[in-house]
Amino acid sequence: xxxxxxxxxxxxxxxxxxxxxxxxxxxxxxxxxxxxxxxxxxxxxxxxxxxxxxx
Numbered sequence: 001x002x003x004x005x006x007x008x009x010x011x012x013x014x015x016x017x018x019x020x021x022x023x024x025x026x027x028x029x030x031x032x033x034x035x036x037x038x039x040x041x042x043x044x045x046x047x048x049x050x051x052x053x054x055x
Contacts, residue, residue, distance in 0.1 A: 006048025013041035 016037045
């Protein structure tokens, strides 16, 4: 399950960073939506790649 979250985060981050080269984006889309999606992607990547440490 965690590997799925990791790869979903990577895929979402890659799409978020590159789709602006192929489509025309509004300023509101760039300023408001992209930072939220990128932050969410980093959270998924961090959660998917963390290792559980025994107590």
